[in-house]
Amino acid sequence: MALYVQKYGGTSVGSVERIEAVADRVKRFRDQGHDVVVVVSAMSGETNRLIELAQQISPEPTPREMDTLLATGEQVTIALLSMALNRRECPARSYTGWQIGIRTDSAHTKARIQDIDTDSMQRELAAGRVVVVAGFQGVDDGGNITTLGRGGSDTTGVALAAALKADECQIYTDVDGVYTTDPRVVESARRMDQVTFEEMLEMASLGSKVLQIRAVEFAGKYSVPLRVLSSFKEGPGTLITLEGDDAMEKPVISGIAFNRDESKLSVMGVPDLPGVASRILGPVSAANIEVDMIVQNISEDGSTDFTFTVHRNDFRRTESILKNITDDLGAREVLGDDRIAKVSIVGVGMRSHAGVASRMFDALAAESINIQLISTSEIKISVVIEEKYLELAVRALHSAFGLDAVEETS
Amino acid sequence: MALYVQKYGGTSVGSVERIEAVADRVKRFRDQGHDVVVVVSAMSGETNRLIELAQQISPEPTPREMDTLLATGEQVTIALLSMALNRRECPARSYTGWQIGIRTDSAHTKARIQDIDTDSMQRELAAGRVVVVAGFQGVDDGGNITTLGRGGSDTTGVALAAALKADECQIYTDVDGVYTTDPRVVESARRMDQVTFEEMLEMASLGSKVLQIRAVEFAGKYSVPLRVLSSFKEGPGTLITLEGDDAMEKPVISGIAFNRDESKLSVMGVPDLPGVASRILGPVSAANIEVDMIVQNISEDGSTDFTFTVHRNDFRRTESILKNITDDLGAREVLGDDRIAKVSIVGVGMRSHAGVASRMFDALAAESINIQLISTSEIKISVVIEEKYLELAVRALHSAFGLDAVEETS
Incomplete structure (x- = not known):
């Protein structure tokens, strides 16, 4: 009986088939008795399609309107995933950023989360429902739709996990964990079972691209256990931990x-x-x-x-x-x-x-x-x-x- | 110096080029000194694309999720049109149904408008901005996204015109007015210069398809002058009036x-x-x-x-x-x-x-x-x-x- 926040990126929800697969996985967790909050990105390709539309209209689209435009991508995914879960008799309800109460500042296209209201999530979980939340987006005090910028869905996942004091925040992606370096550059790169927040932070900020730096910062700050896993194949992924958790002697260089x-x-x-x-x-x-x-x-x-x-x-x-x-x-x-x-x-x-x-x-x-x-x-x-x-x-x-x-x- | 609410349907905003044409038209009205509130539908084809996605997921998609899904269609259009207007140095700001305060009941997929908050619109108009509102959608008291059902964007247009006491509600569509009957069936059908609310009401409810019955009801109830025009060619369209406005003798049968x-x-x-x-x-x-x-x-x-x-x-x-x-x-x-x-x-x-x-x-x-x-x-x-x-x-x-x-x- 744990509470998991699971975040699925664009390729993990990139088609109807992939959304069905995510619904199957979420239902497995529910069937084991766990509470699940799911955070999703836009279906892969969708954000680029929207950006292209905007660029056809204007070389410098109004940032406020860009956020209103892009936020539709995740809104489509939450609706479809909730339908897929409901169809599996796994009760679910979708929430956009403003609906779930993700308050941000007003820095359009790169807003920062200021506050999350957990009331509605707690109520839905207590009612036995899966909560499906649109990543990447929030709302400012003026009621304007904001987006968190590149990789913002990871940040949403971690922020929700922190606010809910979840047992684990699981980031599902198209890689099966964090590697010692990019396997496309070094063939002999290895998946790490564990890595510390500090190391991950340095690696994320330096371009390891598995997780967004703000997500790792957030997770470290609120001690949210973070796990990177593949949504395409089973496996333990990489657990990102506080340093003290691991008694084993560390290698000098992790990655x-x-x-x-x-x-x-x-x-x-x-x-x-x-x-x-x-x-x-x-x-x-x-x-x-x-x-x-x-x-x-x-x-x-x-x-x-x-x-x-x-x-x-x-x-x-x-x-x-x-x-x-x-x-x-x-x-x-x-x-x-x-x-x-x-x-x-x-x-x-x-x-x-x-x-x-x-x-x-x-x-x-x-x-x-x-x-x-x-x-x-x-x-x-x-x-x-x-x-x-x-x-x-x-x-x-x-x-x-x-x-x-x-x-x-x- | 009049206040116009202009509603543009799906084919009128069906492509980037069509959105640019709408922006040009709106700017012309602004340049003449008029205030303009624009209501738009989803780009033509978009709603069907979303419905197909939903139907691939579930034969009976959850109505609440269907509304969340479909509401993205209009949200894309308001963002793109606002960008196009801003680019023309015609200041504009987009509003979704919940942002503008279109309160509805909770009958998902066929909700009814209960109340409209005009504060933000009045403020934007006073600041010299065009207000671009997503048609077809609202929000219920629980903060759930609702849609008004088929043709709901017309209803949004008329409801906003009524709430704002606009001088005219202009419904731009792909026909140039209301005809004595469907010209595809009777080649000799004629465009009417005027028609009464009552007649329009009977014709809309009976399938003339130019305007949605609820929109006409609403317009009649609040005496909102309603005009149906083509967004593709210039012309006076058809004005829908109160019976008493027209002194001329009526033909026995209008259509x-x-x-x-x-x-x-x-x-x-x-x-x-x-x-x-x-x-x-x-x-x-x-x-x-x-x-x-x-x-x-x-x-x-x-x-x-x-x-x-x-x-x-x-x-x-x-x-x-x-x-x-x-x-x-x-x-x-x-x-x-x-x-x-x-x-x-x-x-x-x-x-x-x-x-x-x-x-x-x-x-x-x-x-x-x-x-x-x-x-x-x-x-x-x-x-x-x-x-x-x-x-x-x-x-x-x-x-x-x-x-x-x-x-x-x-």
Whole structure:
């Protein structure tokens, strides 16, 4: 008798047949006596179809209207899945974001959840019904429909699990767990049985793409046990846990993450004065552009170079913002490069082991890969390299840290 | 400086190009200084696509989920049209049924509007914005999404016009007005410049299909001037007016309406006792089946025959309801026929002219068409005939009452 929040992504509900399969799975859980809240995405292809319609109408569609448009995708899925469950005599009821009371701020197309009202869910569960909730969407205080942005359905799933104090939040996707790195790049990548929130967070933010970073943050913050599973085949998936849960000794490095969608901008010759960093990043963040790495080295002659990375889609916009403020800052010039990639090694075991960084740099040097930027945290080391070396770098590091699968152990 | 509510149906917003054309038209009205509230349907084909998805999932989809599913159709259109208007620098904002505050009862798939909150519309209009509202949908007191059933977008348009006391409610469709009968059946059918609410009501309910009966009722009740126009070509359309507005003498008969989708059921040999009619129709209406004509003749030998018509789609269901109660009623048997059609002559001028009925029956007799049922009201006479004679009957009546176009007069 547990309470599960199960989230099914676009490919898991991509056709009538797939929706039927999800209904069968949910019913199995119900038949075992568990309570189930299901969060679904739009059927795969649907969101792109809607975006194309919008782009035919306007090159810059009104963000508020974009959210109203895109929110229909999940609304279709919740209705169809609820019908499929009801047909199986598994009572179910659908809820859109506004119906279930997912309150967000008003940042259209990238809203953040502020509050979830669990009353109606508790009532439905008590009445023996499966609650089917539209992921990715919410409503602001003005009653406007908002969406949570890319991967927002994962966030919805975790947020509901947290609000309901669910026993587990299960994220069903088209992969059967979290791997030491992308198996499409390194054939010998291994599925991990467990990974810590911290590691997962670093890997998600660095582009492992299995789970959205906000979902993992949320899960860690509210200690929601999170499991990534395949909706296409049976298996234990990967459990994302608090560090203390696992008594076994950790490997030094758990995985290699990478991100192809990065671009790098440098403001050169900035006077080295207090407040300069915020005068550079203020306008960028005001334009709702997310900054990833930030690197500033020691200054020479009272001036310094300030470098940061943003999503490649935001590169041109960021560049023009920076060019507008160059004179005000007294900076020399703005340089940019959108053909870069970021590669990171991640692992909680890194904390207690010296020499991890040098082993990383050695492995890259052995392949003659030049490192453009370095940035470190407690449990990760990231480097920016030329994009064309990405696959080579990932394979070299995967092997250097002993992650290659010898034979299946679990 | 007038306030117009404009309703655009599915074919009028059936593609990106059509939506752009609607945006151009709305902007023209705004540029002339008018306030505009736009009500739109789903893009043509979209509702059928959604229904097909539902039917693949379940032969009897949950009505609540069906409404949640279908309501997405209009939501897509309001977002796209608002984007198109904003792009034309004609500020606009979209509203779903629940956002604009269209409160309905909870009769899913055929809900009725109970109340409309005009605050947000007034605020948007005062701010100089076009308000784009999803037709066909509302929300009940429990926060469930409801739909108004077939043609419900017309009802939304008229209800908004009534609530806002608009100067005119314009229904844009793919025909350029209301005709004396269906031009596909009678080539010489004429567009009417004006028609009264009462006549329109009788014609809509009898299947003229240009406007939904509920919309006309609503418009008549609240004296909302209603105009039917084509969204494809310019023209004055047909204005639907209160009778007193028109000083000109009315023709005896304004139009010939007909309905192919009827079926007829008779409960034979019912004891002629008080309360029998309600014992027959009670269970039918409890099953949400709408009854159209009801005919009961004088009784012989203490028993009578009770006949009524329902939509052909409801024929089997009604038949089985009646068979279940035959014994309880002490009735002899249930007879049914779903190959019938109804033809009606309609006109406010009928009130002051004797002999209209006999002229109608003569015209049908001249074509050897047998009349199965007759029913009359103040301004209409309806007959039920074998379906195969439908076109012949309509042409004969159109000509007998002098409705054939000689040459365009208006």
